[in-house]
Amino acid sequence: MDNLFQEVPHIIRKLIRNEKIKENTSGICNGFVQGNLVILPKDLAYDFLLFTQRNKKACPLLEVTDVGEKEFKNIAKGSDITTDIPKYRVYKSGHLKGEYTDIKSFFRKDFVSFILGCSFTFESALMDEGIEIRHIKENKNVPMYITNIECKPAGIFKGPMVVSMRPIPLERLVKVINITSKYPDVHGAPIHIGDPSKIGIKNINNPDFGDSVNINKGEVPVFWACGVTPQAVAMNVKPEIMITHAPGCMFITDIKNTELAIF
Amino acid sequence: MDNLFQEVPHIIRKLIRNEKIKENTSGICNGFVQGNLVILPKDLAYDFLLFTQRNKKACPLLEVTDVGEKEFKNIAKGSDITTDIPKYRVYKSGHLKGEYTDIKSFFRKDFVSFILGCSFTFESALMDEGIEIRHIKENKNVPMYITNIECKPAGIFKGPMVVSMRPIPLERLVKVINITSKYPDVHGAPIHIGDPSKIGIKNINNPDFGDSVNINKGEVPVFWACGVTPQAVAMNVKPEIMITHAPGCMFITDIKNTELAIF
Numbered sequence: 001m002d003n004l005f006q007e008v009p010h011i012i013r014k015l016i017r018n019e020k021i022k023e024n025t026s027g028i029c030n031g032f033v034q035g036n037l038v039i040l041p042k043d044l045a046y047d048f049l050l051f052t053q054r055n056k057k058a059c060p061l062l063e064v065t066d067v068g069e070k071e072f073k074n075i076a077k078g079s080d081i082t083t084d085i086p087k088y089r090v091y092k093s094g095h096l097k098g099e100y101t102d103i104k105s106f107f108r109k110d111f112v113s114f115i116l117g118c119s120f121t122f123e124s125a126l127m128d129e130g131i132e133i134r135h136i137k138e139n140k141n142v143p144m145y146i147t148n149i150e151c152k153p154a155g156i157f158k159g160p161m162v163v164s165m166r167p168i169p170l171e172r173l174v175k176v177i178n179i180t181s182k183y184p185d186v187h188g189a190p191i192h193i194g195d196p197s198k199i200g201i202k203n204i205n206n207p208d209f210g211d212s213v214n215i216n217k218g219e220v221p222v223f224w225a226c227g228v229t230p231q232a233v234a235m236n237v238k239p240e241i242m243i244t245h246a247p248g249c250m251f252i253t254d255i256k257n258t259e260l261a262i263f
Numbered sequence: 264m265d266n267l268f269q270e271v272p273h274i275i276r277k278l279i280r281n282e283k284i285k286e287n288t289s290g291i292c293n294g295f296v297q298g299n300l301v302i303l304p305k306d307l308a309y310d311f312l313l314f315t316q317r318n319k320k321a322c323p324l325l326e327v328t329d330v331g332e333k334e335f336k337n338i339a340k341g342s343d344i345t346t347d348i349p350k351y352r353v354y355k356s357g358h359l360k361g362e363y364t365d366i367k368s369f370f371r372k373d374f375v376s377f378i379l380g381c382s383f384t385f386e387s388a389l390m391d392e393g394i395e396i397r398h399i400k401e402n403k404n405v406p407m408y409i410t411n412i413e414c415k416p417a418g419i420f421k422g423p424m425v426v427s428m429r430p431i432p433l434e435r436l437v438k439v440i441n442i443t444s445k446y447p448d449v450h451g452a453p454i455h456i457g458d459p460s461k462i463g464i465k466n467i468n469n470p471d472f473g474d475s476v477n478i479n480k481g482e483v484p485v486f487w488a489c490g491v492t493p494q495a496v497a498m499n500v501k502p503e504i505m506i507t508h509a510p511g512c513m514f515i516t517d518i519k520n521t522e523l524a525i526f
Contacts, residue, residue: 046309053312053324054337061316066418074317074415152337155329181526184447188525262451262525263444 009252010078016252017083019101024248025086031124033075033186033257034250035062035115036227037085038234039103039243042067045112047155048234052114054152058161058229060117060185062253068109075115075253082107087246094238099246106243117186118227118250119164121257125179134167134213141247142166143207144226148200149191151233159233162209163191163199164226167219176222182261192223199223272515273341279515280346282364287511288349294387296338296449296520297513298325298378299490300348301497302366302506305330308375310418311497315377317415321424321492323380323448325516331372338378338516345370350509357501362509369506380449381490381513382427384520388442397430397476404510405429406470407489411463412454414496422496425472426454426462427489430482439485445524455486462486 012029015021025034040048045067052059063075070080083102090097090106100106119142123133135142142164149161168176173193181189196204204221205212209228215221231244245251275292278284288297303311308330315322326338333343346365353360353369363369382405386396398405405427412424431439436456444452459467467484468475472491478484494507508514 046312049309049312049316050327053316053327064313064316178526184525262447263441 009076009254012252013076013079013084016086017080022086022101025250025252026120026248029252031256031258033062033253033255033260034118034120035075035253036118036231037081037243037245037251038114038116038230039081039111040114040234040239041108041241042110042112044156044237044239047157048114048230051151051154051157051233052116052230054154055161055229056184057188057191058151058225058227060187062115062117062185062255065113067112069113070107072113072115072253075255076251077254081113081251085245085249085251087249089244089246091235091239091242091244093240094235103243106241115251115253116227116230117260119187119224120250121186121260122180122183124257125183125261126176129175129179131168131172131176135211138213140213141210143211143213144209144228145196145201146208151229156237157233159229159236161191162226162228162232163223164210165204165207165221165223167213167215168222169219173220173222180224182263184262185260187224187226190222191225194220196221272339272517275515276339276342276347279349280343285349285364288513288515289383289511292515294519294521296325296516296518296523297381297383298338298516299381299494300344300351300506300508300514301377301379301493302344302374303377303497303502304371304504305373305375307419307500307502310420311377311493314414314417314420314496315379315493317417318424318492319447320451320454321414321488321490323450325378325380325448325518328376330375332376333370335376335378335516338518339514340517344376344514348508348512348514350512352507352509354498354502354505354507356503357498366506369504378514378516379490379493380523382450382487383513384449384523385443385446387520388446388524389439392438392442394431394435394439398474401476403476404473406474406476407472407491408459408464408486409471414492419500420496422499424454425489425492425495426486427473428467428470428484428486430476430478431485432482436483436485443487445526447525448523450487450490453485454488457483459484
């Protein structure tokens with residue numbers, strides 16, 4: 001299993017399905033887009049879909065299944081969303097019921113599944129240009145913060161935007177903005193650069209999720225809309241049932257990272 | 264009324280509301296985004312929203328109202344969709360019932376209104392760079408063609424992509440691709456360049472909608488996904504009721520064209 005980095009997605013999904021891979025997908029299938037999962041019953045799906053449309057930067061939608069459909073036909077041919085993620089979280093009325101390696105017994109005919117783009121894609125593009133991603137270097141989770149930026153509400157869904165932060169040397173700032181701008185389907189350009197207090201972050205060393213990372217002299221904190229936003233917002237609503245991936249255990253798609261670059 | 268080119272959107276919307284402007288919005292409020300309108304009952308809105316998500320290039324969504332809401336809060340503060348378009352078309356079961364200067368008597372509490380980006384925005388950006396837009400020069404409607412490219416279906420909505428065509432001199436092609444790539448919310452980069460037969464167009468001089476334009480020596484036909492696609496697809500479904508703008512009579516938003524450029 002030493003060369004999982006280079007394997008193709010449908011083989012990896014099969015290994016995950018057969019529980020040969022049960023953990024973090026970080027670094028697996030290098031070069032292919034990984035996505036966040038949200039599954040909700042149909043009666044909440046319209047409002048959630050509208051929420052993603054109104055808050056594209058935080059909720060970059062890669063695909064939505066038909067009602068009751070298990071396959072993501074466009075981004076992952078032959079996939080089965082009830083088995084193809086290493087670890088799932090099932091929430092009932094906003095409370096974590098447990099973590100599961102498949103959700104076959106939970107799946108219902110009225111479920112709609114959403115895959116949302118994640119920052120792994122643009123981090124990969126940044127690293128290709130020699131830009132260091134601090135939390136990766138420090139072997140930590142990316143620091144994430146709840147901001148004072150309100151998402152545009154949609155039906156019952158509303159709440160603040162969550163952002164991720166990466167320290168960037170001032171002299172690489174233009175490059176970083178240019179590169180991430182090319183990826184609107186995975187959060188795109190930063191939403192804020194510099195002073196954290198301007199977006200309601202009181203202590204940059206005390207993230208709401210993930211881990212704190214070092215900001216070196218000559219570096220500026222750069223903030224991107226974060227894929228945790230839609231999960232956090234959905235959680236607020238305390239839906240009767242909601243299923244997500246467990247942190248770090250993502251859905252691996254057939255799309256190459258470079259395909260998401262718009263030029 | 265000589266300087267309507269330079270007026271601000273909310274003033275123009277008021278003039279339209281009071282029927283001082285009853286016709287084509289082309290050239291009015293220069294620099295501001297104009298959009299296509301589709302109004303559907305709520306029971307079709309989820310599938311239609313999903314269709315736009317699955318076919319972003321043809322259906323670049325700028326805003327969706329809440330159910331029964333008349334104002335586009337984000338892109339046109341203080342607007343009223345029942346009055347702020349010069350001319351509407353009302354379709355019942357797929358048949359044109361008539362054209363109206365307001366739709367106050369048709370509006371229902373279960374209506375959802377969609378504004379979709381239109382190519383006026385990128386045409387404006389192209390002209391700013393000195394690139395001639397042939398149909399504008401020839402004082403015609405842009406030529407549009409039904410292609411053999413199937414849109415990704417969503418629920419009851421399905422059908423072929425409609426494209427618009429603009430002849431571009433070969434030496435300006437790179438510029439044209441770069442500029443339009445920056446505008447993913449108004450169709451973005453071309454979907455095809457050159458040989459029309461490759462996308463199922465039999466006769467370039469016989470468009471399915473709009474007018475034929477001259478293609479000069481040294482020019483290549485360039486094709487963009489067209490905002491007529493979602494209307495054509497919705498029409499196929501023959502919804503009990505559907506309301507759109509009349510051709511050329513667009514919804515004027517508060518957004519500047521340049522704001523839609525992603526960099």
